[in-house]
Structures are given as C-alpha cells and as structure tokens.
Amino acid sequence: MKNNKLQLIFVLLCLLVATSSCVSKKKMIYFQNDEVITNELLKNYAPKIQSDDILNITVNGFDPETAKPFNLYQGGDQASSTKSITYLVDIEGDITFPILGKIPVAGLTTNELKNWFIKELELYMKKPIVNIRLENFRVSILGEVKSPGSFKLENEKVSIPEAIAMAGDISIQGKRKNILLIRKNGEKIESIRLDLTDKSIFKSPYYYLAQNDIVYVEPNKAKVNSSAIGTTSSLISIATALLSLVLILTR
Numbered sequence: 001m002k003n004n005k006l007q008l009i010f011v012l013l014c015l016l017v018a019t020s021s022c023v024s025k026k027k028m029i030y031f032q033n034d035e036v037i038t039n040e041l042l043k044n045y046a047p048k049i050q051s052d053d054i055l056n057i058t059v060n061g062f063d064p065e066t067a068k069p070f071n072l073y074q075g076g077d078q079a080s081s082t083k084s085i086t087y088l089v090d091i092e093g094d095i096t097f098p099i100l101g102k103i104p105v106a107g108l109t110t111n112e113l114k115n116w117f118i119k120e121l122e123l124y125m126k127k128p129i130v131n132i133r134l135e136n137f138r139v140s141i142l143g144e145v146k147s148p149g150s151f152k153l154e155n156e157k158v159s160i161p162e163a164i165a166m167a168g169d170i171s172i173q174g175k176r177k178n179i180l181l182i183r184k185n186g187e188k189i190e191s192i193r194l195d196l197t198d199k200s201i202f203k204s205p206y207y208y209l210a211q212n213d214i215v216y217v218e219p220n221k222a223k224v225n226s227s228a229i230g231t232t233s234s235l236i237s238i239a240t241a242l243l244s245l246v247l248i249l250t251r
Helices: 002-020 064-070 110-121 160-166 199-203 221-229 232-250
Strands: 054-060 094-097 101-104 129-134 138-143 149-152 179-185 188-194 214-217
Touching (some): 054 064
Antiparallel strands (some): 054 129, 094 101
C-alpha cells in the first residue's frame, strides 16, 4: 500500500515536470491574426547616416578623366591599388571629400547624399554617377537563437525577422513576444520591445534594422529555471533516483 502511494507520487511528479515544460501555442507562432497590414512609411525606409559610420563613395561620369580627382585609392592612385579609400563620419557628422571639402552627412540616407553629390558634381563634370554604400552596416543578434553573433549585411533594408533568420531562428526556449531592440540614436540609446507573434510588428517604425542595432531574445521562464535547477531530464533522473532510494529503504 505504501509502495503504491509512492508510485502515485512519482507519476504525479513526472506529469508536473512534463506539463511545466509545455509552451503555449500563442507564444510560439509568429505573426498571428488575419489582419491585413499596410505601412506606407516602410516602403521608402532607409537607415540614416550616423557618426562613426564608414562610407564608400565612388564617382564616375561621361568623361572618366574628370571623375579621377574625386576618387582616392589606397596606395595613392588606381594604378597601384584598385581599392578606393573609405570615409569615416566624424563626431560632428561630417566627412572630408576631395575638392568638395567638408560635407555634413549625418541624418541623411545614402540616397539623399547621392542626390546631393550629383547636384554638386555637375559643376565640375558632365553626367556624374555616384555610388554610396555603408561599409559598417552590421547588426548583432544575441540570446536564445541558434547562432548568435554579429552579422555584416549587404542590404541596407533588413527586417528583424530576416536578421533572426540569419541567426538560425529563435530557439523553443526564447521569448517571441518580448524581443528587445537596442539602437543608438545620436547621443541616446533606445530600448524597444517588439512582439513577433503579432502582425502589428509590420506597422512598427522599428521593423527594419539600422546599422549597429542589437537584437536580444530573452530566455523564457522554463530556460531560466532550468539554468538554476537543471534540465527537465535531469529533474526526472533525480526524482527517479530519490524514489528508488525511498523504495529500498521502506521495504
């Protein structure tokens, strides 16, 4: 009779551990509800240039000779190096460019800056062609993802779901309803909470990432508890060992 009670306790303990590890469907599925989302602001989204950004700027034109003074290369000239120099945005938000001098660039998108260059360069050359890229566009994905790390992005329009996919997706032990986005905005550091299970994230102005953003996926309660007590399998093993010891001592 006593052994039957102990066996019942063991079964209940196993059920308790198993059910405690269950995760609600609503906490796991991305982009729930059937609402149709439109966001005109995101169509033309582009990150703003900031201090400490690194810009790659190349100039071409109808006459290649007239473009040469505006292109500087490592080693002095294009004959000795095919790699052009880059331009660091200083703490005041400026770069210093050949012939044009100091140019305020912080707060502009790369497309806005390109249009500015074309207008200025038309005074020096015919039909200027300008290409501008952010060389330091990278984001960091931390926490409960398969492959956390820092990722250099070729595309300047990358969403949070795309970035998380690059990190191997969120593990089953990560909170999808409370993603933390950390963004430097001038002298301020913004902390934004986002819910990947709700389609309204497509309306968020933070849906697309900016350079140097940090995305942190918090562990859920089960993961936090397991780090202090042990995994579910460890708990079952401990419970089994304890029950076996009790059965031996009570025979």
